[in-house]
Amino acid sequence: MSESVTVRVNGKPVTVRAGATVAVAVLASGATCRASVSGQPRSPLCGMGTCFECRVAINGEPQRRSCQVLCEANMEIEANG
Amino acid sequence: MDSVKQLRFDVAVVGAGPAGIAAALAAADSGKTIGLIDDNPAAGGQIWRGAHNSAQPSASSIWFDRLNKSAVQTVRGTRVFHAAQGELTAESDDSATQISYGKLILATGARELFLPFPGWTLPNVMGAGGLQALAKSGLDISGKRIVIAGTGPLLLAVAAYARQCGAKVVAICEQTTRPLMARFALKMTLVPGKAAEAVRLAYNLRGIPHWTDCWPVAAFGNRRLESVRISRQGQTSEIECDYLACGFHLIPNIELPRMCGCRLENGFVEVDEYQQTSIAGTFCAGEPTGIGGLELALVAGEIAGYAATNWEDRARHLFSKRARYQKVVRILQDAFPLRPELKNLARPDTLVCRCEDVSHQQLREHSSWRGAKLHARCGMGPCQGRVCAPAAQFLFGWEIDSVRPPLFPVRCSSLAAIPSHSAPRN
Numbered sequence: 001m002s003e004s005v006t007v008r009v010n011g012k013p014v015t016v017r018a019g020a021t022v023a024v025a026v027l028a029s030g031a032t033c034r035a036s037v038s039g040q041p042r043s044p045l046c047g048m049g050t051c052f053e054c055r056v057a058i059n060g061e062p063q064r065r066s067c068q069v070l071c072e073a074n075m076e077i078e079a080n081g
Numbered sequence: 082m083d084s085v086k087q088l089r090f091d092v093a094v095v096g097a098g099p100a101g102i103a104a105a106l107a108a109a110d111s112g113k114t115i116g117l118i119d120d121n122p123a124a125g126g127q128i129w130r131g132a133h134n135s136a137q138p139s140a141s142s143i144w145f146d147r148l149n150k151s152a153v154q155t156v157r158g159t160r161v162f163h164a165a166q167g168e169l170t171a172e173s174d175d176s177a178t179q180i181s182y183g184k185l186i187l188a189t190g191a192r193e194l195f196l197p198f199p200g201w202t203l204p205n206v207m208g209a210g211g212l213q214a215l216a217k218s219g220l221d222i223s224g225k226r227i228v229i230a231g232t233g234p235l236l237l238a239v240a241a242y243a244r245q246c247g248a249k250v251v252a253i254c255e256q257t258t259r260p261l262m263a264r265f266a267l268k269m270t271l272v273p274g275k276a277a278e279a280v281r282l283a284y285n286l287r288g289i290p291h292w293t294d295c296w297p298v299a300a301f302g303n304r305r306l307e308s309v310r311i312s313r314q315g316q317t318s319e320i321e322c323d324y325l326a327c328g329f330h331l332i333p334n335i336e337l338p339r340m341c342g343c344r345l346e347n348g349f350v351e352v353d354e355y356q357q358t359s360i361a362g363t364f365c366a367g368e369p370t371g372i373g374g375l376e377l378a379l380v381a382g383e384i385a386g387y388a389a390t391n392w393e394d395r396a397r398h399l400f401s402k403r404a405r406y407q408k409v410v411r412i413l414q415d416a417f418p419l420r421p422e423l424k425n426l427a428r429p430d431t432l433v434c435r436c437e438d439v440s441h442q443q444l445r446e447h448s449s450w451r452g453a454k455l456h457a458r459c460g461m462g463p464c465q466g467r468v469c470a471p472a473a474q475f476l477f478g479w480e481i482d483s484v485r486p487p488l489f490p491v492r493c494s495s496l497a498a499i500p501s502h503s504a505p506r507n
Contacts, residue, residue: 042435
């Protein structure tokens with residue numbers, strides 16, 4: 001298993017350690033995860049899958065909880081915070 | 082439509098934290114088929130998150146070794162969203178799963194209690210356990226300035242972990258009073274193994290300011306956290322930081338037990354001495370039965386596992402061990418009561434429901450949780466009130482009186498996988 005994995009967050013390559021979650025890649029990229037219903041930027045609160053603040057689109061699939069998904073090489077992540 | 086998988090176990094265990102792992106392994110001694118079902122990408126729960134593939138040997142290694150060598154079938158990345166008439170329905174990334182079982186063990190763990198204050202929705206304001214979970218999941222916090230706030234022993238564990246990761250822990254802000262904290266420390270030394278743990282923790286935390294009577298008043302920043310204002314023994318001051326890790330102790334995940342029909346007592350799942358709930362054949366272990374920590378979760382899990390496989394004598398052998406750790410539940414309850422000042426932190430425009438952006442002011446117009454849901458959409462977003470309902474309970478004294486299927490937002494195709502004889506009728 002390689003030591004690191006590279007994904008793209010809003011088109012920008014981000015390298016994180018193998019086994020890191022998508023939430024970690026989004027935070028490392030400097031982006032925020034989502035815009036709230038009134039347009040505020042949000043990022044993870046609970047880190048364990050309950051708060052839904054870390055939702056992003058992964059490979060085109062929206063509303064994924066990024067703290068519960070592991071990064072895979074070349075994943076396309078869209079974070080709209 | 083996505084495929085629908087069918088799984089059948091003699092014993093199904095929901096939640097692969099310490100209680101669930103211990104329960105599954107004890108049950109597996111019987112030779113019966115055991116399924117261990119968990120939402121996360123790997124087993125371990127919160128306290129052992131990321132420990133399954135750690136090169137460092139730790140207390141958890143022996144449990145992961147046993148799990149890997151056992152016949153327990155671990156079903157990861159799978160969240161149970163429906164329970165009725167002896168069947169569970171769950172969803173994973175690519176499919177829905179119907180799970181039937183002979184006996185059921187619920188080990189659904191706990192989450193943090195979050196309380197609203199101005200700025201708490203800013204990115205980089207996280208739970209205390211939340212920051213730790215993200216660090217365990219690969220977030221690099223080395224060199225970051227972190228303020229840890231809220232209440233309970235988790236703050237100390239998180240501070241020690243963050244420092245070990247190279248973070249600069251600026252301060253630990255504990256809302257409880259110094260006498261209560263001192264009494265807590267003293268009582269914990271009477272629990273087996275805790276005195277040594279406390280000494281180790283104190284050593285790891287040396288030099289970090291640990292303030293009691295102290296809590297966050299507001300967080301500031303442009304699109305992300307830049308500083309936090311704290312109240313400390315009546316004085317306010319502002320601290321610059323990169324992360325605020327803030328949690329007000331733990332609350333049990335009782336949504337699934339409740340959907341299974343298990344009776345609750347003071348907000349926790351009621352169990353008998355064999356960890357059996359009010360529903361015959363359904364057991365519960367770990368934090369949903371009382372916030373008591375790792376050791377209690379492990380032994381209660383084992384008891385549930387043995388009892389669920391009709392090995393009552395093995396279960397009974399563990400009763401005295403469990404009794405030693407049950408003390409922790411009461412000690413924690415007594416030491417960290419939430420102070421009333423925390424009810425006044427939210428301003429009228431401070432959001433309480435983060436999914437639907439419902440403010441404190443909008444909630445004040447209502448007299449019940451149900452009214453707030455119906456009229457203000459509080460708790461109606463994707464987290465389904467997991468964050469705001471406990472906060473509203475503390476702020477307004479509302480009773481949180483219902484749980485409805487599905488337990489999580491799911492795909493339509495997953496809803497269609499609910500067996501028709503157990504589908505909700507209302």
